Amino acid sequence: MSKVKVNISMSLDGYVAGPDQSEENPLGIGGEQLHEWIVPLRAFRESHGAEGGEVNASTPIAEGILGNVGAVIMGRNMFGGGPGPWGDDPWKGWWGDKPPFHSPVFVLTHHAREPLEMEGGTTFYFVTDGIESALGQARAAAGDKVVSVGGGASAVQQYLAAGLLDEILVSVVPVILGGGSRLFDNLGDAKPRLEQVEAVEAPGVTHIRYARV
Amino acid sequence: MSKVKVNISMSLDGYVAGPDQSEENPLGIGGEQLHEWIVPLRAFRESHGAEGGEVNASTPIAEGILGNVGAVIMGRNMFGGGPGPWGDDPWKGWWGDKPPFHSPVFVLTHHAREPLEMEGGTTFYFVTDGIESALGQARAAAGDKVVSVGGGASAVQQYLAAGLLDEILVSVVPVILGGGSRLFDNLGDAKPRLEQVEAVEAPGVTHIRYARV
Numbered sequence: 001m002s003k004v005k006v007n008i009s010m011s012l013d014g015y016v017a018g019p020d021q022s023e024e025n026p027l028g029i030g031g032e033q034l035h036e037w038i039v040p041l042r043a044f045r046e047s048h049g050a051e052g053g054e055v056n057a058s059t060p061i062a063e064g065i066l067g068n069v070g071a072v073i074m075g076r077n078m079f080g081g082g083p084g085p086w087g088d089d090p091w092k093g094w095w096g097d098k099p100p101f102h103s104p105v106f107v108l109t110h111h112a113r114e115p116l117e118m119e120g121g122t123t124f125y126f127v128t129d130g131i132e133s134a135l136g137q138a139r140a141a142a143g144d145k146v147v148s149v150g151g152g153a154s155a156v157q158q159y160l161a162a163g164l165l166d167e168i169l170v171s172v173v174p175v176i177l178g179g180g181s182r183l184f185d186n187l188g189d190a191k192p193r194l195e196q197v198e199a200v201e202a203p204g205v206t207h208i209r210y211a212r213v
Numbered sequence: 214m215s216k217v218k219v220n221i222s223m224s225l226d227g228y229v230a231g232p233d234q235s236e237e238n239p240l241g242i243g244g245e246q247l248h249e250w251i252v253p254l255r256a257f258r259e260s261h262g263a264e265g266g267e268v269n270a271s272t273p274i275a276e277g278i279l280g281n282v283g284a285v286i287m288g289r290n291m292f293g294g295g296p297g298p299w300g301d302d303p304w305k306g307w308w309g310d311k312p313p314f315h316s317p318v319f320v321l322t323h324h325a326r327e328p329l330e331m332e333g334g335t336t337f338y339f340v341t342d343g344i345e346s347a348l349g350q351a352r353a354a355a356g357d358k359v360v361s362v363g364g365g366a367s368a369v370q371q372y373l374a375a376g377l378l379d380e381i382l383v384s385v386v387p388v389i390l391g392g393g394s395r396l397f398d399n400l401g402d403a404k405p406r407l408e409q410v411e412a413v414e415a416p417g418v419t420h421i422r423y424a425r426v
Contacts, residue, residue: 012383012407012423013397014227170225172385174409174423176397184226184389194225196387199419201412208419210225210387 002142004135004164006149006156007065009034009171009205010183016153019179026080026094033175037205038062048100057202065169070145071138072105073131075155079107079124086113093124104141106134108155131158153181161190168194168210215355217348217377219362219369220278222247222384222418223396229366232392239293239307246388250418251275261313270415278382283358284351285318286344288368292320292337299326306337317354319347321368344371366394374403381407381423 008016011034018028027034038044042053043062076083081091090113093099102121113126127134138147149159159165170183193213200207223229224247231241240247251257255266256275289296294304303326306312311332318337326339340347351360362372372378383396406426413420 013400014395172421174407176400176405176407178400178404182227187226187389187391191391192389194387194389196417196419199412199414201414204409206409206412206419206421208385 002070002139002145002147003166004147004149004159005167005169006151006159006165007169007171008151008156008183009037009173011173011175011177011180013176013178014182014184015177015180016151016156016183017181018177021077021180023080028177028180030175030177031180033177034171034173037171037173037202038065047102049098057200058205058207061169061171061200061202061207065148068146069101069103069148070142071103072101072148072150073134073138073155073159074105074107074150075152076107076109076111077154078150078152079105079109085111090116092116092118095122098122104138105150106138106141108134108158131155131162131164135159135164153183153185156183157186160184160192161187163190163192163212165192166212167197170208170210172206172208174204215283215352215358215360216379217360217362217372218380218382219364219372219378220382220384221364221369221396222250222386224386224388224390224393226389226391227395227397228390228393229364229369229396230394231390234290234393236293241390241393243388243390244393246390247384247386250384250386250415251278260315262311270413271418271420274382274384274413274415274420278361281359282314282316282361283355284316285314285361285363286347286351286368286372287318287320287363288365289320289322289324290367291363291365292322298324303329305329305331308335311335317351318363319351319354321347321371344368344375344377348372348377366396366398369396370399373397373405374400376403376405376425378405379425380410383421383423385419385421387417 018031021028040054045053047066098119099122105124116124194210197209197211231244234241253267258266260279312335315334329337407423410422410424
């Protein structure tokens with residue numbers, strides 16, 4: 001059965017998005033800093049159809065994140081377009097006509113909607129019957145590839161609390177955002193048990209991989 | 214001038230002590246897990262007058278933490294004995310007759326008290342006129358050795374917000390405490406800028422060293 005993984009960049013104070021998320025600042029104020037380690041990499045640029053870029057100690061991490069993903073799950077807030085019904089001219093995601101997922105993406109939402117096929121192999125499916133249903137659909141689509149829970153914080157928290165994540169790769173960035181969405185929060189009485197699998201020092205970031213015990 | 218450093222163990226969800234700190238649970242519920250990486254080490258045991266112990270990738274980190282400290286600063290909560298006046302039979306710290314500091318320790322408090330000399334080179338000085346005064350006294354005592362801000366969270370936050378820390382070594386432990394004292398919190402409008410200096414993978418912990426930019 002496919003593994004369920006999270007790869008996420010986190011500030012030193014635990015945020016995966018800064019305060020005041022908006023259409024202008026999808027990752028909140030200062031949130032773009034969380035991804036400064038990956039954006040210049042050749043591996044990232046190639047996945048976004050661009051050439052050139054850096055190769056450094058983060059490269060194998062980025063290749064691991066970007067490769068072998070068979071399906072993606074994300075929360076409605078990460079998909080964007082604000083909360084509530086989709087409206088007449090529904091939001092099509094932050095990523096333009098050719099999103100960088102190149103696989104089926106299952107969006108957790110309370111508002112039903114027809115699947116949205118984009119260029120480059122990405123189709124967004126809108127799942128209204130909960131995280132386990134989304135995971136079942138994602139597993140079926142992924143085959144023996146990875147199901148990646150992309151975020152945001154709330155989606156990760158729900159899968160973590162439910163014990164459904166096999167692996168979490170946290171990329172700790174030396175930034176203090178001071179507010180926003182905290183990754184390891186709202187877990188209620190769930191006390192997920194994790195073990196450290198590896199840690200990788202790279203320029204401006206430390207990648208720590210955890211597995212469910 | 215002596216460097217001002219913090220060495221602190223932090224849970225994956227950002228806590229340096231668990232919930233419900235008490236005399237029975239000085240580090241809060243589950244907080245002892247934060248130090249499981251250091252307690253078995255020979256370097257730690259030697260500093261506490263014990264023999265034997267492990268040597269692993271955390272050893273150089275522990276030696277760096279335990280060696281070359283000329284003075285320690287800690288908050289009243291870390292020194293313990295509850296908040297408020299000291300009373301007739303004042304608390305003498307968590308560490309018995311021979312505390313493991315072996316240097317002057319400056320305790321931040323609102324309640325004046327005579328210095329308390331312990332065995333093994335530790336004397337507790339009680340500083341009532343603020344963090345800068347405590348730092349000045351600690352620098353004078355430390356000479357060219359390190360001033361270590363020992364904790365807890367509140368003391369570290371105050372020095373961090375004031376821009377007085379040269380280095381922070383965070384030992385990230387794969388534990389989710391779900392509550393307690395968060396390290397990078399209550400910084401107000403201060404946005405301390407840090408750069409990553411190094412990251413060290415070790416059994417059950419990742420050490421990340423940050424310097425003030």
